[in-house]
Amino acid sequence: MLKSEDSLSRSFLRKDIQVDLVVVGGGLSGTCCAITAARAGLKVVLVQDRPVLGGNSSSEVRLWVLGATSHMGNNNRWSREGGVIDEILVENMYRNKEGNAVIFDTVLLDKVVREPNITLLLNTTVIEVGKKNADTISSVRAYCSQNATEYSISAPLFCDASGDGVVGFLSGAAFRMGAESRDEFGEQFAPSAEYGELLGHSIYFYTKDIGKPVNFIPPSYALDDITKIPKYKKFSAKEQGCQLWWIEYGGRLDTVHDTENIKWELWKVVYGVWNYIKNSGNFPEAQNLTLEWVGTIPGKRESRRFEGDYILRQQDIVEQRAYTDAVAYGGWSIDLHPADGVFSEKPGCNQWHSKGIYQIPFRCYYSRNIKNLFLAGRIISVTHVAFGSTRVMGTSAYGGQAVGMAAALCVQKNILPNEVLRNGTIAELQQGLAAIGHYIPEISHVNSKDLIRAATIKASSEYILRELSESGITRNLDPAVAQLLPLQQGKVPDLSLHAEADVDTTLQVELFLSQRPGNFTPDVLLESRSIPLVPGRNCVQLSFKSIWMDSGYAFVVFRKNAAIRLHYSLQRVTGILSVFNHINEAVSNYGKQLPPPDIGVDAFEFWCPLRRPDGLNVAMKINPGLNCFQAVNIRNGIDRPVLQPNAWVADLSDASPRLEFTWREEVSIREIILKFDTDFDHPMETVLMGHPESVMPFCVRTFRLLDEHGNVLYQKNDNYQTVNRIILDKAIHTHKLVLEVNHPSQHIPASVFEIQCYA
Incomplete structure (x- = not known):
């Protein structure tokens, strides 16, 4: 039996834990950081x-995860974040x-x-934070x-991934809160x-x-005058959840210490909005609707941002x-919101996109004055304007992965975060990330221990896109x-296709490339063709004069003309994609970005894919065929x-696609890493939005x-x-390794991005 004791002697149960890395904050950035570090061997x-x-x-807030893909509403092709967040x-x-x-929740x-x-x-x-000295955390x-x-x-x-930066704040790490002036960083x-x-x-x-029918009686604290919300006429009984992200408040307050007050104000708004929908008489379609769930904690956007190097x-x-x-890297728009939120007369957001994805340096991911403190998530070292882009969860998680790998290197080498830069370890960090599928723009994975690098490779077939x-x-x-067609050095191939016309009209065709290698914004016009069409089926022959100077994607653009119908193909191939000059208001894409001249962003057209089952490739013949697989x-x-495309793709007629790797000298193999195509162009929003398939079609x-004996x-x-990482029960000794794959479907050939083998 438990006996009561003197109350002055009581205390909470206490547990002491000693590990290699403490990650504070279990959002996606902290979760991906912890998983990455743990897999690299840290406790x-x-x-x-x-x-x-x-x-x-999470189910407590219910916002979908997004990053550089931006609802497929920008020009960042194949930009979904890789590594652990991709796995999730x-x-x-x-x-x-x-x-x-x-x-x-259960997946995480x-x-x-x-x-x-x-x-x-x-x-x-x-x-509480314990300090070893002024610039070092001990516990x-x-x-x-x-x-x-x-x-x-x-x-x-x-690693502080807590959102509000609780460890950074308590430890004395330098931080900022609020926007910088134009003059401080020259941000227009x-x-x-x-x-x-x-x-x-x-x-x-x-x-x-x-x-x-179900009635709704509002609580006493519900907003009683819906006209206090300038956009109240935009409310709809058909919208719910994150679609009403602009029910936002608190930008004029202390977004750390006033959060409870902000929450109550938001509850007032939500229940007032629902009262309006249910009881105003303007939404008869809401008669059978009930309020199934309301968030109990607010989704925070911005508070402290900590200073790195x-x-x-x-x-x-x-x-x-x-x-x-x-x-x-990041790729979400620079997305700022009016501080008055739902009570503002201004649009709910102000989004301006860049022409492609951008790099984020390691120096943004650790504190400049607390030596052993990493930063991850929305608190990383960025200005308020840059924060408008880096704050989204896909980008935050990606940075968390980088921190997890960096922490492993710091423990292995007994160094501090800022020493990763000074002793040349940054290349090792980049390569460690690339090995697990964490793509970094302009960084290729090179590992001298990878046995595939010395192997002779033979394929049963190689796809040529004819x-x-x-x-x-x-x-x-x-x-x-x-x-979009991937071209290599030389003359642009000839194209032929069929166009159906309702009347005598003209098909306008243009050939574009992106000024910056790796971008998918067609901003350099190479050639233009005006092709007369007659009613019915027309055979269109396209012969371009342009000479392609390097590898890259060409845009064969067919300008809008509702009197013309193009033929489409059911064939889908890794690295081959059609894009459309359509509108996606959810990310401020109105077909063309036309910013004011004084805010420092570019004007350009948007060319974005359509979600499956739409977004078929334009049917055409290509001569000579594209031999890039x-x-x-x-x-x-x-x-x-x-x-x-950066993939081996087997020919669809190949009944048994296989790759053979042979070595002159016998090699020992224990670990094999395979990377397949799960369509990095698909944003994979996590909640509310449904998707047409559970497995990506590529x-x-x-x-x-198999080994050399067929075992x-x-x-x-x-x-x-x-990513499939295979650890064999015991190392094999062989002169040959064989990979056999099956085509995903009759219209989609098998493809492999990468294979690594290690002893």
Whole structure:
């Protein structure tokens, strides 16, 4: 029996933990950081002050995960983030293509609890930081409200991914809050005082049709005058959840310490909005709708931003500046919101896109004055304007992965974060990230220990794109469409296609390239053709004079003409894509970006894909065929389409596609890494939005690995993941390794981005 004792002697249960890395914050940045570090061999504690992981992507907030892909609404092709966050998004697609936020919680928790090197502390809040000296953290003290336990967690390295920067703040790390002036960094998009210096919080809600009328009696605190919201006429009974992200408030307040007050104001708005929808009489279609869920904590956008050895700024994003210490990239628009949020007369957001993705240097991911503190998530070292782009969860998670790998190197080499730059370890960090599928623009994966680099490669076939065959499907040329084709040095191939015309008219065709290699913004016009068409079927022959000077993608643009129908193909091939000059208001894409002249961003056209099952390739014949799918691509160090498809693709007529790797001398192989095509152009939004498929159509589902004697080393029949890391029970000694794959479907040939082999 427990006996009461003197109350003055009582204390909470205390546990001391010693690890290699403490990650505070279990949003996507902290989660990806912890997983990456744990897989690299570190003992990690992940401290999360909520009952689930995911932060703004969790079931507590329910915002979808996005990054550089921007709802497929910008010109960043094949830009979905790789590595651990890609693994999570692909897993969620497989388990949860309908976008159930509760299921996404389980995906994240499953990924973490499968890692034996991670100790997960949920419902645990950091309340104190211990210091070894003025610029070094020694420990954090945290408290779990659910088990009344106090933790003292010590480590040589700490990562603050907490959103508000609790560890950075308590440790004395330099930070900023609010917007910088135009003059400080020369940022022309820096907001005025009228617009405001902080982005606010949002609370979302879900509705449900229960099949019979349901009444709603608002709580006493519901907003009673809907006209206080200038955009109240935009409310619709059909919208719910994150679609009303602009129910935002708090940008004029302290977004750290006033969060509870902000939450109450947002609750007032949400219940007032629902009262208006249910009881104003303006929405009879809402009769059977009930309020199924309202967020209990707000989704935070902005609070503290901490200072690293470099502060990313607007010019870095717009000009796509390159850095030798690049470890991540971004691609969301510079997306600022009026500080008055839902009560503002201004549009809910002000988005300006760059022409392509941009690098983020490692110097943004650690504190400049606390030596052993990494930064991850929305608190990294950026200006307020740059924060408008880097703050989104896909980009935040990507930076978290870079920090996790950097922490592993710091422990291995007994160095501090800023020493990763000074002793040349940055290249090792970049290569370690590239090995796990963490693509960094302009960085190729090169590992001298990879046995594939010395192998002779033989393919059973190599795809040559000679034709995207007609399927019988035609579409009106409205909007304009462009076919992306990967070209290599030499004359642009001749093209032929069929166009159906309703009347005598003219087909306008243009040949574009991107001024910057690796971009997918058609901003350099090479040639233009005006081709007269007669009613009915027309054979269109396109012969271009242009000489292609290097590898890169061409845009064959067919300008809008609703009197013309083009033929489309059911063939889909890795690295081949059609794009359209359509409108996507969700990301401020109105076909063309036309900024004011004084904000420092570019004007250009948007050319974006359509989501499957739409977005078919334009049917055409190509002469000579495009021979850019060779087997040698699997060791070029790039595991996604950039300047070329960067994949081995087998010919569709090849009944048994295979790659053979041979070595003159016998080699020892224990580890094999395979990277497949899970369509890096698909944004894979995690919640609310549904998706047409659970497995990406380009992904090889079935593959086998065999030795020189035909013995099966490994076989998988239900693959859906990008990266497959295979550790054999024991090393094999062989002169040959064979990879056999199956075509994903009758219209899609098998492809492989990369193979690595290690002893």
